[in-house]
Amino acid sequence: MMGNRFLSRVTVVAIVAWVAVAMTLVTAQTPGYKAPRAPDGKPNLNGIWQAINTANWDIEAHSAAPSPVLELGAAGAVPGGLGVVEGGPLPYRPEALAKRNENRANRLKLDPEVKCYLPGVPRASYMGFPFQIIQSQKHVMLVHEYAGAVRTVYMTDQVEAPADSWMGWSNGRWEGESLVVDTKGFNDLSWFDRAGNFHSDALHVVERFTARSADTLNYEVTVEDPKVFTRPWKMSMPLYRRVEPNAQILEFRCVEFVEDLLYGHLRKQPSQ
Amino acid sequence: MRALLVVVAACAGLLLAVGQARAHHAFAAEFDVTKPVTLKGSLVKWEMVNPHSWFHVAVKEPDGTVTEWLIEGGSPNQLIRMGVTKNTVSIGTELTIEGYRAKDGGLKAVGRNFVLADGSRLFLGGSAPGATGGDKK
């Protein structure tokens, strides 16, 4: 009799421990957390948000590594990261993997971030810059500091993308506590990170923004691109609220910063 | 009557939009006014991009070879508001394009007029989306 009670107690403790461990492995919410309501009754996701991780360096698990620019020394070196892609390496098609590796080997020349090009989705969400969610009934706007990138999420009057763009065409809806953003109509020019991970114009991204506490969101992304990957894959990460009272999106108008890089070779040279 | 004429005359000079004035200047530096071209070919791709869109056109030379030209057009944004999409102009559409060749010598030109096989101007006239009607040259 005593043995059974002891065993059942151990079992209960083990289950509780397992659940606690499982909850730390995913970006678990405070159980049952619900964001305050926006004035129209929807979850209030308004605010300035920023990711704190190394996803913009490399969305897959990676070790620390030297800077590709010698003069930057440690200031330009790559921090290690446990990766934000769920379930291991990205499921590239074989020819696409070769292209990814070629991108990586030539990334100073090829990474669109270096040229101050618009970052695409979901990269814009986890660059080292904040973005602001401005939520209204018809439109939810995502306003990014990096390169002034902006995304309009159409909550009503939804149509298909009329043409391809860098930030895609987003249609959104509420599913319970989550803002679900469905985006297509991408061109094939942006990357997922500085490590050469890329996509085609068949890219289809579904993001879920869910409040997990007063000052954090769960950000879950499903990526589908049959031209590049053998199956859809998922990434997830917390987004942290910028809580300082004067937090605001500033200008990072980087075109000026790259003009000599892009056009310096076309400058008029002083005559000999 | 005279006041009205003054109004009209005075307005005319001032009503050239700032953006248009600037664009005129830069285009005359990009393309050569002494090198007009008329290109006949089929659409390979319409890059609906800004600040100016670009038409990739396969042009058949007299000797039968095919060259691909890049022709500069306008921003697609207002056409999109008028209902034009990436499916509006099909790949293979026959086009006759009058314009001026790029100063840097490449197979590039600015398209002054884009004319379809039936003689109507692209995006204008008849049943085309965004048609403003009556603008046949």
Next chain:
Amino acid sequence: MNSRSLVSVGAVVLGVAVLSANIAGQAPAPAAKAAPAAKPPAAKAYTPPKTPDGQPDLQGFWTNSTYVPFERPQGVTKEFYTPDEAEAAIKAAAAREAEQTEPGTAADVHYDFSQFGLDRSQSKFAYSLRTSLVVDPPDGKVPPVNAQGQKRAAERAAARKLAGGPYDAVQNMAIGSRCIIMGGSGPPMMNAGYNANYQIVQSPGYVMILTEMIHDVRVIPLDNRAQPPQDVRQWIGLSRGRWEGNTLVVETTNFNGKNAFRGASENMKVTERFTRVADDVIDYKFTIEDPATWDRAWTADAPLARTEGPIFEFACHETNYGIANILAGARAEEKQKAERAKKGSN
């Protein structure tokens, strides 16, 4: 002018006619067919709807495309045209826009705006009977630039001369051509010429204004926060907003001085006032203060008319092939000139 824009003119006339009367601040005069009525009769006051959090609702797609010149033309002394005069001026301008250019001239070296729907008459514009957007000083002209401002202008001109020809380097080219910023962003927000569109979205504590070219966003906080530090400077400055009744008042400072608005210094202060005066009209006024350039403040009134979306992404720098073409073309011309000179001297 086509029937589509005549309709849009008609749709906006009533609202902005009301607007004109309100700005004049005078008691409404009855419409008299005999006497020349410069100002139309006022309609009853408009109460804008509210957003869910209680702000007056400015949301939607708006345009500041207009046929009204910035300053009052020479020879015009009155503040308002009659509706007939305004109509005639618009018709003449629209006809001029639709004119075909002469082949072999510099003006012909361009795609045809009307083929891409980019003529003013091909989309909605803000109709107004005003003879100028500048309303103060009362003569409808920007005040003269003072001595300090003239000195700065001379310094800028000297610097431009030192920099060489307009296509010697990308930095010598117009800021808009470089896809850094265009005139629609401001502040103050000016008519961009085409794609002169804005999207306004409001959330608690913020008004967001998206300018179509170049996907420029101003996020204006309404929480009476402290002025930003002097050392943070931006192309669009830093804005702080507040509601005064139904009018959004936005004050902007901290400009970086690289894109001098009509010669202004980096210490220019812009005060904008947005008031929705009809379902499809926002009265937009801006006042410029810059003692380093003008000895008095001056004000313009440039209404926004409701228009259609969407605003498609105006990614500019990413596909700005023209810069490389122009620079390469200039280098090619120099090379040809040098080769011809060499041949000539042999």
